[in-house]
Amino acid sequence: MSGLGNPGRTLGRVAASGSLAAVALVVTITIGLVGVPPDAAQGDVQRIMYVHVPSAWLAYLAFFVTLVGGVRYLWRRNLAWDRVAAASAEIGLVFTGVAILSGAIWGKATWGKWWDWDPRLTTTAILFLIYAGYLLLRASIVDRHRRARLSAVLGVVGFVNVPIVHFSVLWWRGLHQAPTVIRPGDPTIDHLLLAVLMANVASFTLLYAWLLRRRIELETLRDRTEITLEPSP
């Protein structure tokens, strides 16, 4: 993932994976919107699940990639890995926003309120704040290697925080007996709906991969317009 290679060939590959992602998305979302029956209890509004769940999954995946990119940068000081980490964090932040928004809409329609301090939503909100901080930190440091190093540290600490936040809020809410709500992953979800959901997760993942690749290429191009000398070994 460290270079552009032959631009023409690369663009060809990019276009191909973009088209694949686009086709997959259109197909799976269409199926989700019109191809399967609505949920027995919630009705049509439950279809938002096909956007909400994949977005949340992608957010966590993206931030995991940020963690890996950061650790690999710290290990070898190769800026290519920093570009991966940063690109993934940006995309992750967008998907986190989509997850929160879609979750709020879903919540309003089913619970009657825009927000509920349940562990998953709360963790996602904190996640948003942590990675917004990550990008703000990056934006305020000029030196590339220093920026990469500091972001990597924050990427590690931020990601470790995520499960801790989740469990903390889970136990906290446990004390208050939060009302249970039908959630995806609930074993009683219809098998067909689950299959469609998984298909959407897959197509969203293709979208993520394509976005990641484009973002990294953009950043690589930007880096190459600067006069640079990598420190010789």
Add this chain to the structure above:
Amino acid sequence: MSLAADVAALAAKDIRIELRTRQASGAAAALGAIALVLVGLAVGPDADRLRQLAPSVIWIALLFATVTVADRFERIDRADDAFSALWLVAADRRAIYLAKVVSLTLVLGLLQVGLWLLAVALLNLSLRVELLALLPIIWLTAWSTASVGALALALVSAAAHRMLLLPVVLLPLLVPTLVAGVGASVALLDGRIADAAGWGTILLIEAALFCGLGILLYEAAAAPE
């Protein structure tokens, strides 16, 4: 010199400077007290409501005071670039981090004790024997907060707009500590000792984890180059 001796020397330096200038603790105490008074005003005279909200209010006041304290402590080292000298002379640079954790823990712990005493008066908390059990909770929270804070300080010190960036980076990372601290104190005030002990264990794990992460990552975060 050994790591422990270096940590002691550096922490003593922070404490000595703080005692002489009272910059960090003064600002933090003022901020914390103002927060308590304002919330007391806003919530109104209902004794039960005040008592219920007390732990949350104290911990929120503490979080914001933490940003002030952390920033002031960082200025001790950054003014006149004293940090570069420490960085070059320290045999083990993790000593710089651990010393910061020690001195921050001390100041944040004492600040909390003060806030709780103030809350007894302003927010109508009754003094009970169980409140003594608050002391370990206070020190664990202080340790956890200090561990995250010292690392966050290292991250933002290089950045432009450090004072704006510090709360943005630090506060979301302190959420687990906040939740556990509030959980423990609410449980104590309700007399649920077992629950409080559970939260206390969580706090201990968090503090150890964040301190461990800080020890691992500090050099990468703080290197001047």
Add this chain to the structure above:
Amino acid sequence: MHSVSDTSRPGIFLRATNLTKLYGETVALWSVDLAARGGELVAVLGPNASGKTTLLRILAGLTAPTGGRISWSGSGAGRPRIAYVGHATHLFEALTPLENLELAARLAGRDPRLAVELLGRLGIEASAGRRCAGLSAGTLRRVALGRALATAPDALILDEPFASLDAAAADVVVEVLAGAGREGRLVVVATHDDARSRTLATKSVWLSGGRVAPPDSRTTGTLRLA
């Protein structure tokens, strides 16, 4: 008890090759080589913005070069003990000079009682017990040097050590630096002070525009009489 004049030290050797530092498109330093050993006194000379500070910070390890490499050898186990005094004082202003030096000595694994002796050598023992915040710039420059020496460094890197000093104080510093050289430490000094550097230095590096200056274009930026 350790004396500050510790002459039984292994020889430290510095080799820096092709040092380059770019800030975006600005060339702060370009392809600078330097080799020196303990006991030598290297003067880095040149006008303002010639790259002296950048070079010194890179040698001290406080700034990462964009290109080139530095190697230190002969310091025994671990990294070489380097002391740096830049334009800032690197002191804790709420502490006294004595406290600053004692802390530095402790962290370096040295006897803190060295601090008193050092302050005496630098002629500032009278200010030893007053907080640094209340001291003059000239006194602080000497305290800063004292702090650096208190760590018993293998290499002493100083940026404009004579700035803010009157003639008498500057002479004291010259003597202290010469003493450091005799003790086997490597001393690197960036300065405008042409005269003192000539008396002090065993080796000179002239910079101009970030590059090593050719002999005919060497200047410290001061007005010269023909």
